[in-house]
Amino acid sequence: MSTERMNILYNKKPCYDIVFSQDFQDLLPELDTLAISDRKVCIVADSKVNNLYGEEVSGLLSSKAKECKVFTFEEGESSKTLDTVKALYTFLIEHHFDRNDLLVALGGGVTGDLTGYAAATYLRGIDFIQIPTTLLAQADSSIGGKTGVDFDGYKNMVGAFYMPKLVYMNVSTLQTLEGRQFFSGFAEIMKHGLIKDSEFYVWLIENMYEICERQPAVLQEMVMKSCAIKKAVVEKDPTEKGDRALLNFGHTIGHAIEKALGFEMFHGECVAVGSVAAAYISWKKGYLPMEEYYEVRDMFVPFYLPISVEGIDPKEILQLTKSDKKVKGDHIKFVLIKHIGKAFIDETVTDEEILAAIEEIYFSEEDQHE
Ligand code: GLY
Numbered sequence: 001m002s003t004e005r006m007n008i009l010y011n012k013k014p015c016y017d018i019v020f021s022q023d024f025q026d027l028l029p030e031l032d033t034l035a036i037s038d039r040k041v042c043i044v045a046d047s048k049v050n051n052l053y054g055e056e057v058s059g060l061l062s063s064k065a066k067e068c069k070v071f072t073f074e075e076g077e078s079s080k081t082l083d084t085v086k087a088l089y090t091f092l093i094e095h096h097f098d099r100n101d102l103l104v105a106l107g108g109g110v111t112g113d114l115t116g117y118a119a120a121t122y123l124r125g126i127d128f129i130q131i132p133t134t135l136l137a138q139a140d141s142s143i144g145g146k147t148g149v150d151f152d153g154y155k156n157m158v159g160a161f162y163m164p165k166l167v168y169m170n171v172s173t174l175q176t177l178e179g180r181q182f183f184s185g186f187a188e189i190m191k192h193g194l195i196k197d198s199e200f201y202v203w204l205i206e207n208m209y210e211i212c213e214r215q216p217a218v219l220q221e222m223v224m225k226s227c228a229i230k231k232a233v234v235e236k237d238p239t240e241k242g243d244r245a246l247l248n249f250g251h252t253i254g255h256a257i258e259k260a261l262g263f264e265m266f267h268g269e270c271v272a273v274g275s276v277a278a279a280y281i282s283w284k285k286g287y288l289p290m291e292e293y294y295e296v297r298d299m300f301v302p303f304y305l306p307i308s309v310e311g312i313d314p315k316e317i318l319q320l321t322k323s324d325k326k327v328k329g330d331h332i333k334f335v336l337i338k339h340i341g342k343a344f345i346d347e348t349v350t351d352e353e354i355l356a357a358i359e360e361i362y363f364s365e366e367d368q369h370e
Contacts, residue, residue: 001022001217001220003019003021003022003026004019004020005017005018006018006020006227006231008143008144008163008167008235010163010235010238012235015163016163016164016165016167017030017166018143018227019167019168019169020169020171020220020224021169021170021171022171024057024060024131024170025060027131028060030166030168031060031065032064034102034127034166036061036065036066036102037065037066039101039102040066040068040095040096040102041061041065041067041101041102042068042071042091042092042095042097042101043057043058043068043069043071043104043106044071044072044073044088044104044105044107044111044114044115044118045070045071045072045105045107046072046073046074046076046079046111047072047073047075048075049106050070050072050106052176053133053173054072054106057104057106057131058070061104065102069091069095071087071088071091073087073088076263077267078263079114080113081114081151082149082151084114085121088114088115088118089122097126099123099125101126101127102126102127102129102165103115103119103122103126103127103128103129104129104131105129105130105131105164106131106133107131107132107134108132108133108136108137108141108181109132109136109137109267111137112132112137112142113141113146113147113148113156113159114148115130115147116128116130116162117147117148117149117158117162119147119162120160120162121160125162127165128162128165129165129166130142130164130166130167130168131168131170132169133170133173134174135174135181135182135185135189135223136181136184136267137185138174138185138227139185139189139223139226139227139230140188142167142169143227143230143231143234144233144234144238145162145163145238147159147161148160154259154323155255161238161239169223171216171219172216174214174219175214175216181266182214183303183305184266184267184269185268186211186268186305187250187268187300187303187305188226188271189204189226190204190272190275190299190300190303190305191247191249191271192226192229193229193340193341194249194275194279194337194340194341194343195247195337195342195343196232196341197229197341198340198341199341200225200226205299208303211303212304230247233246233247245333245335246344248335249275249335249337249343250271250272250273250274250276250277250335251271251274252321252334252335253274253317253321253354254272254273255320257270257274257309259320260312260313260317261309261312269305269306272300272305273307273309273361276297276300276308277354277358277360278334278336278337279293279296279337280361281349281354281356282338284353284357285349285353287336288336288337288338289339292337292340296337307361308361309361309362310362310363310364314358314359314362317358318351318354318355322351331347331348332347332349332354333345333347334349336349
């Protein structure tokens with residue numbers, strides 16, 4: 001498999017490359033392009049990713065940069081806070097990082113988002129690169145310049161659009177992911193097919209076994225195809241004034257469930273359940289044919305993703321849905337689908353329709369006893 005690349009435009013101008021590889025070695029020529037010989041770099045990673053890849057990546061960076069430091073934090077969504085960003089600022093100040101220096105986000109979505117936010121704000125902005133190591137980060141969060149942290153339990157409430165200088169994907173890192181985490185990332189890939197590209201959706205179903213077995217060539221092709229869809233969306237609407245909001249398919253109810261369950265379920269698992277709910281609303285409002293609703297619902301199952309959820313209070317989920325930041329005035333900007341591959345924004349979804357969708361995905365104790 002050869003190393004491949006894709007350039008992302010920002011405001012219609014070439015901005016940064018995404019490099020797809022099967023190891024970390026091809027990072028070396030990229031570092032030459034970034035001209036880091038007189039710059040300090042700081043790798044930001046959670047302790048788990050640092051144990052897996054920190055030594056190899058810091059070895060490569062040290063061979064090219066003036067100096068290489070590593071900042072680690074505890075793994076998990078609970079670290080995606082201003083407190084972690086503050087600890088990173090302190091670390092950078094103590095190690096005399098200046099505006100010429102560079103941050104390297106090594107890890108999943110939490111790492112990329114919080115490192116990007118620190119890069120956007122430290123000294124009013126320093127360069128950063130993304131080395132995503134999870135499927136969620138490779139397929140979605142490392143592309144498009146969204147950075148930020150959660151605040152007071154609300155997802156991504158504080159942040160900035162800030163573009164990386166490079167996104168380097170070593171797709172072989174997907175082999176070390178725990179199953180739940182791998183498939184959680186897959187939910188965002190499925191989402192790209194559902195909202196924009198029915199051919200890609202069909203390709204995913206046709207390659208189901210290869211994907212579940214994590215065959216390297218198929219994974220690289222899958223990540224590249226998924227990135228091509230995201231590229232088209234973020235290039236057209238980089239700061240989410242319009243079409244980029246389609247990427248929030250499944251996220252309105254998904255985020256509410258994520259918060260209600262205290263981040264016990266993985267993000268992609270919540271997106272899968274939220275996508276089923278959004279497809280249900282699409283059907284009930286007469287946009288999506290019934291058979292396509294059942295198709296969407298059932299196709300998450302072979303990828304080990306949930307289509308229902310226990311232990312929630314549907315009314316609480318409705319309230320949380322309305323406090324999500326995608327609410328515009330009193331209206332929720334709901335992403336619905338007309339058919340597989342064609343999403344649109346609807347501002348007419350009522351509380352009753354949302355509640356009915358939450359009831360549809362709610363697996364209660366009563367259901368258990370039936
Ligand atoms: N993850 C959604 C977006 O990048 O807009």
